[in-house]
Amino acid sequence: MxxxxxxxxxxxxxxxxxxxxxxxxxxxxxxxxxxxxxxxxxxxxxxxxxxxxxxxxxxxxxxxxxxxxxxxxxxxxxxxxxxxxxxxxxxxxxxxxxxxxxxxxxxxxxxxxxxxxxxxxxxxxxxxxxxxxxxxxxxxxxxxxxxxxxxxxxxxxxxxxxxxxxxxxxxxxxxxxxxxxxxxxxxxxxxxxxxxxxxxxxxxxISRTLKPLRRLSFVCKKQQPARSEGIGIDLGIKDLAVLSDATKVGNINKTRAIRKLKKKRRRLQRQVSQKYQMNKKGDSYCKTSNLIKNEKQLLRINHRLANIRYNHVHQATTSIIKRKPSFVCLEDLNVRGMMKNRYLSEKIQEQNLYEFRRQIEYKAHWAKIPVVIADRWYSSSKTCVICGHVKKELNLLERTYICPVCGNIIDRDFQAALNLKRYGEAEQVKLANY
Structure with missing residues (x-):
């Protein structure tokens, strides 16, 4: 490895x-x-x-x-x-x-x-x-x-x-x-x-040997370390992740520190743009020392924002793996397709959804925890966790799921996490029978 x-x-x-x-x-x-x-x-x-x-x-x-x-x-x-x-x-x-x-x-x-x-x-x-x-x-x-x-x-x-x-x-x-x-x-x-x-x-x-990522090995129970239940993780924009045990990983972009840095970045971007227009000579631009200084400040702020988000994902993924679940189930999100929504593209990009999945996969690989990736078309949010009814239309504004059959009222993200946990349990049974 x-x-x-x-x-x-x-x-x-x-x-x-x-x-x-x-x-x-x-x-x-x-x-x-x-x-x-x-x-x-x-x-x-x-x-x-x-x-x-x-x-x-x-x-x-x-x-x-x-x-x-x-x-x-x-x-x-x-x-x-x-x-x-x-x-x-x-x-x-x-x-x-x-x-x-x-x-x-x-x-x-x-x-x-x-x-x-x-x-x-x-x-x-x-x-x-x-x-x-x-x-x-x-x-x-x-x-x-x-x-x-x-x-x-x-x-x-x-x-x-x-x-x-x-x-x-x-x-x-x-x-x-x-x-x-x-x-x-x-x-x-x-x-x-x-x-x-x-x-x-x-x-x-590194010399240590690891088990395959998406396979389960069944050995004697005495040799296996104690594992907790499996975890289903629903990734989103309102919260970075909602777990099947009702734990929420908050959106770091809503904190005061991030909002202050983004406000400072907007001001610097305006200053840089105005100075470029002031120093325009024909088709070319003349870079002054103040312009170079502002660009360095802007670069430093961008690095600071990226590091805060990256650290937040690291802390969230590490805390999940330290629970030692029997498995972790994630969605196969089409991030590239989601980015085409011009109203939500910036919010999706700031969440680092693919980076979250990548870190979960390699950290689970090190901890010998199997990772199950749900099918991209699996309707985790639209399926009722009690009766199994699938709601055909569910807008993004509907944060609470109301089942028309059994009357179940539940948070849509928490329901998606519960359904993903069931999906992972079903995959475990398939692998065991195989």
Whole structure:
């Protein structure tokens, strides 16, 4: 099993400069390889393999125009080219899927309006060029040469010299002590910049064996740890989650802290927009120091909002798994379809519904708790929990379910959680009989 860990880096000014240089080299290699593959694809030639592109890039790397690439580790540019080849493989796999649409209707309408023709680059799923303007600063480190201590991480070829007094540049301080084990097998170390801070993400191989996610193993009762009843979870907008034991996980976006941050963000967005209009010179914009300062403040607020929501989901999912239920049943929500509702799209996006499901699945996997995903068309809210009558029409404004057959009056979200619990129990019985 591989567990991923993400830690913040605390580089000094010299190290920060080298990190940007490494990220620029990775972006340059990726865009160079993409340009080559686009020419091959456009002219009907065979797509070049990963090894062929890397051999050509090695020749380019030693040319006089690109001598600056010699100051960057070869593994950084190699992996960038490999990432591009993987992206192209995924693009071809997506084309083979049933129902693939070559060009989206919005893109066709836009290009028709401006009088331009669609190219290979505009196809759905085609890899895109990495842009410095979009804040694309990320690169790979060799998983064998990377080293960790309790407080620092050593990156490959960061100092650019073998002298002892320069070797200190290779060691970057970590924001958290003893977060990453010193002696372990590391996989896919990546370093990225989010516009404010540098982050290191790495996978660590863990030796413990886990049971399959959606299967139940039936062993002797004496060997099984004590488990509580199963839990059905109904996700929503009013509350993040309603559990079948009547527990509610509140909506963090309704708290005072979030509302104050969103109000501050709206004001900053207006200031940034007004300053852009004031500094407009023809078709271009002139960025002043005050404008850059306001954009950094805006970025900091966005990160703060995302971290609060992410932490709330982590706390909610951890508290559910710590109860040690016999199973967890969730809905298979069509979040992409729900986002098409322009009145609720912002609220749905702020809830992080898919992130909640992802965390429940991997935390339950670690705790050896089976997860049952209900069918997408299972009418959990419309089915009466007492008599089983299915109400054909149930508007979002109707928060209380009133059964026309048995007269049952119950909160619709709590009823959905109870129905999901029954769905999970039925799936357990099927697996036991199977």
């Amino acid at each position: 591989i567990q991923s860990i993400r830690v913040q880096l605390l580089p000094n000014n010299k190290q920060r400069t080298k990190l940007f240089q490494f990220a620029g080299a990775a972006r340059y290699a990726y865009n160079w390889a993409l340009d080559k593959q686009m020419d091959n694809f456009r002219e009907g030639r065979k797509i070049q393999t990963d090894s062929e592109l890397r051999k050509a890039f090695t020749i380019l790397r030693h040319s006089e125009e690109n001598k600056w690439l010699l100051n960057v580790s070869n593994n950084v540019t190699k992996q960038a080219i490999k990432d591009l080849c993987i992206a192209y493989k995924n693009f071809f796999c997506k084309q083979k899927q049933p129902g693939y649409i070559k060009y989206s209707s919005k893109k066709v309408t836009h290009y028709t309006r401006i009088g331009k023709s669609l190219t290979v680059y505009d196809m759905n799923g085609h890899p895109k060029f990495r842009s410095k303007k979009n804040g694309d600063f990320r690169f790979y480190q060799d998983n064998v040469k990377i080293q960790f201590t309790g407080t620092h991480v050593k990156l490959e070829s960061l100092a650019g010299s073998r002298r002892k007094n320069r070797q200190r540049l290779n060691w970057i301080r970590l924001a958290e002590r003893n977060r990453i084990p010193v002696r372990a097998k590391y996989t896919n170390p990546r370093i990225a910049f989010d516009g404010e801070r540098w982050w290191l993400s790495v996978g660590i191989q």
